[in-house]
Amino acid sequence: xxxxxxxxxxxxxxxKEELPIFETDFGRISSLIGLILLFFVIPFVFGxxxxxxxxxxAIYAIAAVGLNILTGFTGQLSLGHGAFFGVGAYTASILMTxxxxxxxxxxxxGGVSTALVxxxxxxxxSRLKHLYLTIxxxxxxxxxxxxxxxxxxxxxxxxxxxxxxxxxFGFDLQTDRSFFYVIFIFFVIFLWIAKNIVRTKYGRAFxxxxxxxxxxxxxxxxxxxxxxxxxxxxxxxxxxxGALWATYVASISPEPFTFGLSIEFIAMxxxxxxxxxxxxxxxxxxxxxxNEALSQGIGYLMNLKAFTGMVTIAPFRxxxxxxxxxxxxxxxxxGLAEVWRIVKSSFKLWPFSY
Amino acid sequence: MRAFRGxxxxxxxxxxxxxxxxxxxxxxxxxxxxxxxxxxxxxxxRNGEFLSIVGPNGAGKTSLLNSITGFYRPxxxxxxxxxxxxxxxRPHEVTKRGIGRTFQNIELFPGMSVLANIFLxxxxxxxxxLAPASLFLPSIQKEEVRHRKIVEEIIDFLxxxxxxKRLVGSLPYGIRKRVELGRALALEPKLLILDEPFAGMTLExxxxxxxxxxxxxxxxxxxxxxVEHDMAVVMSISERIVVFNFGEKIAEGPPEVIKxxxxxxxxxxxxxx
Ligand SMILES: Nc1ncnc2c1ncn2[C@@H]1O[C@H](COP(=O)(O)OP(=O)(O)O)[C@@H](O)[C@H]1O
Ligand SMILES: [Mg+2]
Numbered sequence: 001x002x003x004x005x006x007x008x009x010x011x012x013x014x015x016k017e018e019l020p021i022f023e024t025d026f027g028r029i030s031s032l033i034g035l036i037l038l039f040f041v042i043p044f045v046f047g048x049x050x051x052x053x054x055x056x057x058a059i060y061a062i063a064a065v066g067l068n069i070l071t072g073f074t075g076q077l078s079l080g081h082g083a084f085f086g087v088g089a090y091t092a093s094i095l096m097t098x099x100x101x102x103x104x105x106x107x108x109x110g111g112v113s114t115a116l117v118x119x120x121x122x123x124x125x126s127r128l129k130h131l132y133l134t135i136x137x138x139x140x141x142x143x144x145x146x147x148x149x150x151x152x153x154x155x156x157x158x159x160x161x162x163x164x165x166x167x168x169f170g171f172d173l174q175t176d177r178s179f180f181y182v183i184f185i186f187f188v189i190f191l192w193i194a195k196n197i198v199r200t201k202y203g204r205a206f207x208x209x210x211x212x213x214x215x216x217x218x219x220x221x222x223x224x225x226x227x228x229x230x231x232x233x234x235x236x237x238x239x240x241x242g243a244l245w246a247t248y249v250a251s252i253s254p255e256p257f258t259f260g261l262s263i264e265f266i267a268m269x270x271x272x273x274x275x276x277x278x279x280x281x282x283x284x285x286x287x288x289x290x291n292e293a294l295s296q297g298i299g300y301l302m303n304l305k306a307f308t309g310m311v312t313i314a315p316f317r318x319x320x321x322x323x324x325x326x327x328x329x330x331x332x333x334x335g336l337a338e339v340w341r342i343v344k345s346s347f348k349l350w351p352f353s354y
Numbered sequence: 355m356r357a358f359r360g361x362x363x364x365x366x367x368x369x370x371x372x373x374x375x376x377x378x379x380x381x382x383x384x385x386x387x388x389x390x391x392x393x394x395x396x397x398x399x400r401n402g403e404f405l406s407i408v409g410p411n412g413a414g415k416t417s418l419l420n421s422i423t424g425f426y427r428p429x430x431x432x433x434x435x436x437x438x439x440x441x442x443x444r445p446h447e448v449t450k451r452g453i454g455r456t457f458q459n460i461e462l463f464p465g466m467s468v469l470a471n472i473f474l475x476x477x478x479x480x481x482x483x484l485a486p487a488s489l490f491l492p493s494i495q496k497e498e499v500r501h502r503k504i505v506e507e508i509i510d511f512l513x514x515x516x517x518x519k520r521l522v523g524s525l526p527y528g529i530r531k532r533v534e535l536g537r538a539l540a541l542e543p544k545l546l547i548l549d550e551p552f553a554g555m556t557l558e559x560x561x562x563x564x565x566x567x568x569x570x571x572x573x574x575x576x577x578x579x580x581v582e583h584d585m586a587v588v589m590s591i592s593e594r595i596v597v598f599n600f601g602e603k604i605a606e607g608p609p610e611v612i613k614x615x616x617x618x619x620x621x622x623x624x625x626x627x
Pocket of ligand 2 (some may be wrong): 416453458
C-alpha cells in the first residue's frame, strides 16, 4: 500500500477521490493519532480540572457547530442560541427528575425538543431578513429566558433543578473522566455529521441561500424550507449540547442561559471562522480557555490585598472579550480556521515552502 | 481531467418526450404602481423553437421573463406551461416544472467556484433525504459522484475546463455569463430562458456563445427564449422574433419579416439606423 501524501497540484483521477473529508493519508493518519490520543492518552494523563475544561470545550463546540450551520453557512444570524442551549438543558433535567427517563433518551430528547422550538423561531424567516430576523431571534431569547424564570411549576424558577446522577448502560457517570468519554464520543459523531451535511445538497443549498437567496430560489431551492431545516439542525445541536451540559454539571438554573451566552457562541464562530465546521471547534476552544484564564486571573487579582473591595473588576472579562472579537474582525476576519489552513498549506510544500 | 469536448449525457440520453416544452401566455398584464410593464400580452412558444424577444430598454422584456419564472406576480392573464397554469407559483416551483433561466444582472454565487455554482443547480435531481446524507452513506456518495460527472460534462461542453476551480467573482464579465448558462443547463430545463446573455461580451465571446446556443438548440432540441439587444446575433440565431414596446407586443415573425416590418423599424431598429 502506498501512502497518499499531499500533492503539489490536483492530480485526482476520479471524482470519488475528491469526496473524503481528509484528502490525504497524512490527514487521515494524523486524525487517527489524534483520536487515539484523545481517547486513550488524554483521559489518563490529565487531571480532573483539565478534563473538566476539555469537557466544556467539547460541549460548547457542539453548540457552536450548530450555530455555525445556521449563521456561518445559511447566513441567518441568531441571538437566541444561548436560550436554545437552555431549552435542551431544561428538557433533559425535567425528564430525568420528574419522569425518571434515563440519561441517553433524555439528552436526545433535549436535542429534539430544541429542534422543534428552533423550528418555531425559524418561521419568521419566511418574511424577515437580515437585521429584522436577528431581532426576532433576540425576542426568542428573551421569551425563553422569561419562561425559564417564571414557569416555576415546570422549571422550578430561580432555585433551579438538581439532577440525579447519570448512568449509561449500567455505568455510573460520576467522574470527569467517565463524562469525558461520553461527551467526546458525541463530539466526534456530531462533528462528522455536520461535515457530511455541509458537503451534500443541504450544505450547498444553505450556502446558496446565504450568498444570493433570489438565485438560490431560481435554481429550484425552496428557500423557506431550507432555512427551517437549518434552524432545526442548528437548534438540535444547541439543545443536545445543553442537555449534555446539564447532566454533566448536575444542577441548572436560568442564570447561564442568557443573552450573554448567545453572544459567547457568536464570538466562538466569528473567532473560529464563519462557515467552517472545524473553525467552530477552534473558536469554542479559544473562548472556553479564555474564559477560564480570565476567571482564574480575576480570582487571583481579587485575592491580592490591593484589590480587595474592588468588585468592579468583573467587567474586565467582558472588556477582554469584546477586544478579542474586534481584533479578530480586524486582523483575521476568516477566523482561526484560516490560520489553520495557512499553517497546513505551509506544511504542504515543506520543506520547500517558498 | 480529460480534455475533450463531449456531449453532456443529460442531453445526449434524454428522450424527446421528457424535454417537451410548450408555453402559452394569454392576456398577461403586469402593473407597477401606475406603470403598465406588460399590457395584455399573448405569446406562444412551440416545442423545440428558438424564440427571441427584442425591444428598447424598458419595453417589458425582463418583466415578462420574471413573470414566467415566478419572480413577478402579474395581475391578470394566464401562463400555461405544458398544460398547467404556472402563474402564481413560486420561482423554485417553476424551476421544478422545467423552466431554467439566466438573469440580466448575473446572479451567480461570487464566493463559490465555477464548479460549485453549477453543482448547486443539480439540487432538483439530488434525490436523497437528510438522515442518509448526514451519515454520508455509500448511496449518497454514488449520487454525488453521478452529479459531479454531469457537472464536469457541462463544463467540458462549454469549454470552461481551465477555470473550473476559479472563484466566479474573479472571472471577467463575459465568462460569468457563460458560467450562468452552464448553471441553467445543469437544471436540465425543458424551456431555457436567457436574459441578455451577450451583454458585455467581446466579439469572440459572442461568437462562442452563439455556437453553444445553436448547438444546444439544433442538436438537442432545446426550446429557448432569448432576450437580446444585439440584432446581428438575434437575426442569425432565431427562428422567430417577437418585438416589444411599452409593455406590448408590436410585431412577431421570422427574422426576414421582422427586419422589414415598418412598426419595428419605427419603434426599435429606427433608433439605431
Ligand atoms: N420591480 C420593479 N418595480 C417597479 N418597476 C419595475 C420593476 N421592474 C421593472 N419595472 C419597470 O417596468 C418597465 C419594464 O422594465 P423591464 O421589464 O426591465 O424592461 P426591459 O427588460 O425590456 O428593458 C420599466 O419601466 C421598468 O422601470
Ligand atoms: Mg431587461
